[in-house]
Amino acid sequence: MTDVAAQSTNAASATPDTMAWDSRARRVMMIYLPLACFVLILLFPFYWMAITAFKPNAELLNFKQHNPFWISSPTLAHIKHLLFDTAYPTWLKTTMFVAIGSTFLSLFASTLAAYAIERLRFRGSPYVGLGIYLAYLVPPSILFIPLATVIVQFGLFDSPMALILVYPTFLVPFCTWLLIGYFKSIPYELEECALVDGATRLQILRRITLPLAVPGLISAGIFSFTLSWNEFIYALAFIQSGANKTVPVAILTELVTGDVYQWGALMAGSLLGSLPVALFYSLFVDYYVSSLTGAVKE
Amino acid sequence: MSVTTLPSRGVALRQSNWIARLFDYKPFLIVMCLAPAIGLLTVFLTYPLGLGVWLAFTDTTIGQRGIYIGLENFQYLLKDSLWWNAVFYSVFYTGIATIGKFALGFWLALLLNNHFPLKSLLRAIVLLPWIVPTVLSALAFWWIYDPQFSIISYLLVDVLHIRSTNIDFLGTPWPARFSLIAANIWRGIPFVAISLLAGLQTISPSLYEAAMLDGATAWQRFRYITLPMMMPILAIVMTFSIIFTFTDFQLVYAITRGGPVNSTHLLATLAFQRGIAGGELGEGAAIAVSMIPFLVFATLFSYFGLARRKWQQGEAND
Numbered sequence: 001m002t003d004v005a006a007q008s009t010n011a012a013s014a015t016p017d018t019m020a021w022d023s024r025a026r027r028v029m030m031i032y033l034p035l036a037c038f039v040l041i042l043l044f045p046f047y048w049m050a051i052t053a054f055k056p057n058a059e060l061l062n063f064k065q066h067n068p069f070w071i072s073s074p075t076l077a078h079i080k081h082l083l084f085d086t087a088y089p090t091w092l093k094t095t096m097f098v099a100i101g102s103t104f105l106s107l108f109a110s111t112l113a114a115y116a117i118e119r120l121r122f123r124g125s126p127y128v129g130l131g132i133y134l135a136y137l138v139p140p141s142i143l144f145i146p147l148a149t150v151i152v153q154f155g156l157f158d159s160p161m162a163l164i165l166v167y168p169t170f171l172v173p174f175c176t177w178l179l180i181g182y183f184k185s186i187p188y189e190l191e192e193c194a195l196v197d198g199a200t201r202l203q204i205l206r207r208i209t210l211p212l213a214v215p216g217l218i219s220a221g222i223f224s225f226t227l228s229w230n231e232f233i234y235a236l237a238f239i240q241s242g243a244n245k246t247v248p249v250a251i252l253t254e255l256v257t258g259d260v261y262q263w264g265a266l267m268a269g270s271l272l273g274s275l276p277v278a279l280f281y282s283l284f285v286d287y288y289v290s291s292l293t294g295a296v297k298e
Numbered sequence: 299m300s301v302t303t304l305p306s307r308g309v310a311l312r313q314s315n316w317i318a319r320l321f322d323y324k325p326f327l328i329v330m331c332l333a334p335a336i337g338l339l340t341v342f343l344t345y346p347l348g349l350g351v352w353l354a355f356t357d358t359t360i361g362q363r364g365i366y367i368g369l370e371n372f373q374y375l376l377k378d379s380l381w382w383n384a385v386f387y388s389v390f391y392t393g394i395a396t397i398g399k400f401a402l403g404f405w406l407a408l409l410l411n412n413h414f415p416l417k418s419l420l421r422a423i424v425l426l427p428w429i430v431p432t433v434l435s436a437l438a439f440w441w442i443y444d445p446q447f448s449i450i451s452y453l454l455v456d457v458l459h460i461r462s463t464n465i466d467f468l469g470t471p472w473p474a475r476f477s478l479i480a481a482n483i484w485r486g487i488p489f490v491a492i493s494l495l496a497g498l499q500t501i502s503p504s505l506y507e508a509a510m511l512d513g514a515t516a517w518q519r520f521r522y523i524t525l526p527m528m529m530p531i532l533a534i535v536m537t538f539s540i541i542f543t544f545t546d547f548q549l550v551y552a553i554t555r556g557g558p559v560n561s562t563h564l565l566a567t568l569a570f571q572r573g574i575a576g577g578e579l580g581e582g583a584a585i586a587v588s589m590i591p592f593l594v595f596a597t598l599f600s601y602f603g604l605a606r607r608k609w610q611q612g613e614a615n616d
Contacts, residue, residue, distance in 0.1 A: 113331060145579055263441050266437055267438065277429055
């Protein structure tokens with residue numbers, strides 16, 4: 001085996017030109033080609049979603065006369081239908097309200113919790129941290145039935161407030177772990193200096209630790225926003241009236257009507273519903289990547 | 299002006315001193331800091347978890363308090379072929395999708411670990427399927443799997459002439475099962491790839507250099523350096539992936555709602571159908587509780603992965 005390899009390298013080094021070409025061709029075959037396939041497959045559904053959203057119905061259902069991969073006469077009819085004939089703007093508003101509300105609630109709770117666990121170090125603080133981590137492993141699918149009864153008891157059924165209060169159950173564990181990691185990276189000496197200078201603990205948190213942890217807070221914030229924007233099962237189970245639905249639930253339950261699916265409107269709705277997170281994402285890509293990988297490494 | 303403000307400021311200082319001292323009292327501060335997080339998690343996570351287990355032993359329906367009926371719900375489920383179907387498909391779905399996600403995700407991570415132009419842009423694009431709301435991309439897949447106007451059928455029939463008829467993706471059980479798994483793999487690849495890429499970047503290049511000097515082939519470098527070094531992070535990412543694939547709900551609910559003829563029900567969608575849509579809260583809770591043994595198994599898997607990582611790094615357990 002090694003002999004064969006040695007022979008082939010010998011043969012290649014004899015003619016440098018062929019080796020250079022060989023390695024480039026090899027690189028194309030081994031790296032660029034598979035990468036291109038991955039990108040094509042990962043992006044195709046979005047392309048298909050976008051192109052369907054702007055296609056007139058006549059073209060949409062006629063592959064024989066129109067090339068399905070392109071639009072010959074783009075139209076805004078689907079988007080217009082969505083914005084003016086359905087409650088789509090209300091759904092967007094509700095979703096935005098829920099996502100922002102739950103993000104702030106969980107950021108508040110998890111910043112304090114992470115500070116207490118990481119910096120106020122008390123006996124048992126690792127166990128509290130472990131408990132919060134374990135909470136992350138409890139999936140919504142086993143909680144939504146009992147949670148529905150809890151929500152009804154609280155009189156919050158069919159109210160966006162219910163979602164704002166429930167979403168932190170999966171946001172707080174994630175944010176807390178992210179922020180614990182972040183607080184760890186801030187030198188403790190800074191806080192000691194402030195303590196010696198007579199600052200109170202809360203002053204230290206507000207004036208020293210938090211400003212230094214801003215990148216971590218942004219990561220946790222945009223992540224929470226995305227997760228609550230995308231949440232589905234709780235929103236499906238706890239919200240009944242059309243006006244209070246979030247975008248993912250409303251598209252599936254209000255726009256899918258009858259036997260003939262209006263693919264144009266459905267895809268336009270999906271496109272518009274994905275746009276806010278996609279926009280957010282393009283602005284903060286690095287934060288997403290660091291928080292995703294940071295949370296896994298923790 | 300400064301003269302008039304001075305005394306009032308002194309009073310304010312003394313008042314805030316009292317509160318400040320309370321907040322500087324460490325036990326009080328710890329309780330105050332942990333209260334919001336622990337409170338939210340207790341009321342909306344721990345309590346419902348316990349309540350769910352209790353509900354599974356009652357015959358509660360929507361609008362009617364149930365009474366304790368022991369194991370009746372579970373005995374009923376054991377005789378229910380739909381539940382067995384859901385168990386089978388949940389395990390099958392998780393198994394195949396996990397293998398697919400990790401094989402393709404690991405491959406993508408290895409590809410992204412090379413140096414080439416526009417790398418960060420590519421990394422950003424790759425994560426997109428994971429960022430977009432699952433239900434919305436699931437709708438796109440539903441449209442791609444349309445029986446009449448599927449773009450895949452169009453490609454295979456009219457462009458490549460491989461088949462003569464359209465594929466019935468979602469109308470018959472087995473194609474529907476595999477279509478859902480494909481959509482799940484599509485959504486799962488980015489998370490796996492980006493997490494594993496982070497792990498790959500922590501492996502020191504000197505290990506590869508040493509191996510290359512010893513004449514190791516590319517496969518040997520992968521098998522004896524990359525794989526063992528990636529084991530800890532692989533175990534964690536896999537645990538998360540298994541837990542959230544096994545309890546998946548959105549994809550199946552959006553695309554097939556458990557059909558055709560209940561062949562694609564996962565335990566979560568079956569629990570929703572019986573518990574919320576059908577109103578049998580007790581039975582739905584029993585189905586949800588029946589997922590717990592699988593989750594415990596996956597968590598133990600994660601624990602041993604973590605323990606192994608600490609041992610490898612020579613750290614004390616803190």
